[in-house]
Every structure is written in C-alpha cells, then in structure tokens.
Amino acid sequence: MKITQTPLVILNFKTYIESTGEKALQLARALEEVSEETGISMVAAPQGADLWRLSQEVKIPVLAQHIDPVEAGGHTGSMLLECAKEAGAAGTLINHSEQRMQLADIETVIRKTNAEGMNTVVCTNNILTSAAAAALNPDFVAIEPPELIGSGIPVSQAEPEIVEGSVAAIKDINPDVRVLCGAGISTGDDMKAALELGSEGVLLASGIIMAPDPKQALLDLVSKI
Numbered sequence: 001m002k003i004t005q006t007p008l009v010i011l012n013f014k015t016y017i018e019s020t021g022e023k024a025l026q027l028a029r030a031l032e033e034v035s036e037e038t039g040i041s042m043v044a045a046p047q048g049a050d051l052w053r054l055s056q057e058v059k060i061p062v063l064a065q066h067i068d069p070v071e072a073g074g075h076t077g078s079m080l081l082e083c084a085k086e087a088g089a090a091g092t093l094i095n096h097s098e099q100r101m102q103l104a105d106i107e108t109v110i111r112k113t114n115a116e117g118m119n120t121v122v123c124t125n126n127i128l129t130s131a132a133a134a135a136l137n138p139d140f141v142a143i144e145p146p147e148l149i150g151s152g153i154p155v156s157q158a159e160p161e162i163v164e165g166s167v168a169a170i171k172d173i174n175p176d177v178r179v180l181c182g183a184g185i186s187t188g189d190d191m192k193a194a195l196e197l198g199s200e201g202v203l204l205a206s207g208i209i210m211a212p213d214p215k216q217a218l219l220d221l222v223s224k225i
C-alpha cells in the first residue's frame, strides 16, 4: 500500500548494533508510539533479516534498505523483491549512497516495486541526480549529500540550496514525486527547516539511533511541525 500521509519520517536503521535484532524491534516500537502520539507518519527501514519480525510486531510501514535488480533464480546473497514483499516490506530505499546502483538497475527496481504497489524511495546526492531520479517515477526522492551523512551537520541548515534546488528540479520534471531530505538531521529545528525548504519529510539515521533516548529524540524531531 502506498504511503500517502506527509510530513513523513523514515528512519534508516542501517547496520548499527543499536538498531539490530531485538534493538531494531524496540526502535520500531518507539517509531510506532511517536506516530500514534503525534499523528506524524513514521516508517522503519531495518536490515533485511529484521523485516519479517518488525512487520509482524508494529503497524507502521517497514521498508527494505535495498532490493537487488534480479529476477527469481540463481542469485546468491541478493535481496529479491518478492521475498521482501512476503517479509512484509511496504517498499524499499533505492540507491542509498552506502549502496550505490547503476541507472539501469535503479530503473528496474523502481518499475518492479511500483508494479507491486509498493513504495519507492530513491536516494540522490545532488540536484542533477535528483532530477534524473524524478524521471524514473519513484514515489519519493530523498536528497542526501554524502559528505553530511553521519556528520550531525544537517543538510537543511548546511546546504539549504541543494534541498530547494532539488525540490524545484524534481517538481519541474514530475510534480507527483514527493521530496525528502536527509543527512545530519536530528532536531526539531532541522525538521522544521527541511519542511520550509519544500521537502515533505526526512530520511535520517544516527541522530535518532545513537540518541540516549530514541523515543524522546523522535518527539523532539517532530516537536516544531
């Protein structure tokens, strides 16, 4: 089912110990509680091995962090779309800077995932790649300058022009694509700035996962919306 409600918070669990296994479930429950308490749409993107457990335990959508552009058959170590779907994934991140893909493969995964009615979130690194991604008809484009990822320096404050420019370029090519931004996002001011720049939500990781109290960090994140 397509995610329609914005503003939107997608938490990329990556492969931190603090967001793995039992701790991934605790984090997903925090997302679910904050979503229920605030009415803000929240989504978890755990590692593949945690997809099934989280999709069964929480009501918020869960996304795969990556899907390989392969058909069913002889592929070792790949993540097959159909497997992620049966594990309860509502969609997938695509082309994250930590899992870069070729253009043809990005197109394949967007097309196959959209055909299943699942959500497609393509990650980009600048205005030009954001415009290119929009032409492939994903549901979301998440602009994340790699140099700010994990830095604690929020893109919405450090490089606002890349967010504004990506929104304009994307909407010029495909008005239906919704824009998220990420990299260094952690506070309510960061989220407020992101929305003021024209994005409809954020894609984030360490600012929440590494917080002493992730649930309180999520409440702070959406406190100024």
Ligand SMILES: O=C(CO)COP(=O)(O)O
Binding pocket: 012, 096, 144, 148, 149, 150, 151, 152, 182, 183, 184, 185, 203, 204, 205, 206, 207
């Ligand atoms: O890569 C990111 C989300 O996909 C951003 O990571 P940080 O929130 O840790 O900067």
